[in-house]
Amino acid sequence: MTPKQQSHLFQSFSQGDASVTRNYGGTGLGLAISQRLAVMLNGNISVSSKPGEGSTFSCTINLPVRENVKITSPNLEVVPIKAITTSREYQLQCRVLIVDDQRDVRHLTHLLLQRAGIETEFVEDRIQAVELIENQLQNGLTVDLILLDMQMPRMDGYQAAARLREIGFRRAIMALTSDAMQGDMNRCLELGCDDYLSKPIDSSELLEMISRYISQGRDL
Incomplete structure (x- = not known):
């Protein structure tokens, strides 16, 4: 992305490339909301990008230091995705x-x-x-x-x-x-x-x- 495109990334209802909306949908709110959440957590989201090479997004959050805090690891349970079926089988000639x-x-x-x-x-x-x-x-x-x-x-x-x-x-x-x-x-x-x-x-x-x-x- 160009510097100009990067300057608009975190603005509400704005996207670096307007064609993205037409091809993939979206409103230009995702990064704006993410940035706001990061700031609420005393952090920030930044971007480094070069046209034709790629982009790197970084999120940093300043968490308060806590002693004697037990770190837990969540147990991940893999739930198989059920096949999507319609409630009725249709065979329509049209x-x-x-x-x-x-x-x-x-x-x-x-x-x-x-x-x-x-x-x-x-x-x-x-x-x-x-x-x-x-x-x-x-x-x-x-x-x-x-x-x-x-x-x-x-x-x-x-x-x-x-x-x-x-x-x-x-x-x-x-x-x-x-x-x-x-x-x-x-x-x-x-x-x-x-x-x-x-x-x-x-x-x-x-x-x-x-x-x-x-x-x-x-x-x-």
Whole structure:
């Protein structure tokens, strides 16, 4: 990192590289909170970095000297991770468009839906989504449901939902949002979404919702 990037690292809602937010998510609070905790413990977090070589973060804490203090070693118990299973097995014959700018989210959602027999398509942003659906509508064959992330660059999900309805998409649009405020949910519905799910997504809830809307069916 450059000296300029380093100077912003410990500021709230700031990141050394803005592209990190788009590729990996995050708000720029992690280091700010960590630094505050270190200061509360009479310590500090510092960074040493050279562009193209790497970065070293150091945390120092000044602990008070205590005599006759027994040092304990915790017993670590390794608990095996249980396989994540859905409460119900789904086998759905439909096509779903995944609209999300984060590659990992698209990949994981694709794997989840694929296991349920769902055919998937995916695009990185809303403009691509609108263009794809517009072309599909012209050919008379479109996806059965759209999973639409609401926080993305270029055209946000709210604009995209409204635009998709304007061009004639009449099937289900499901909003995926990390803003779990009631006002945001109402806005999703007002602008054309049929339903919404808060992130992180519950796989059982997602499949149940897709199953419900696919079974209801909607005409083009």
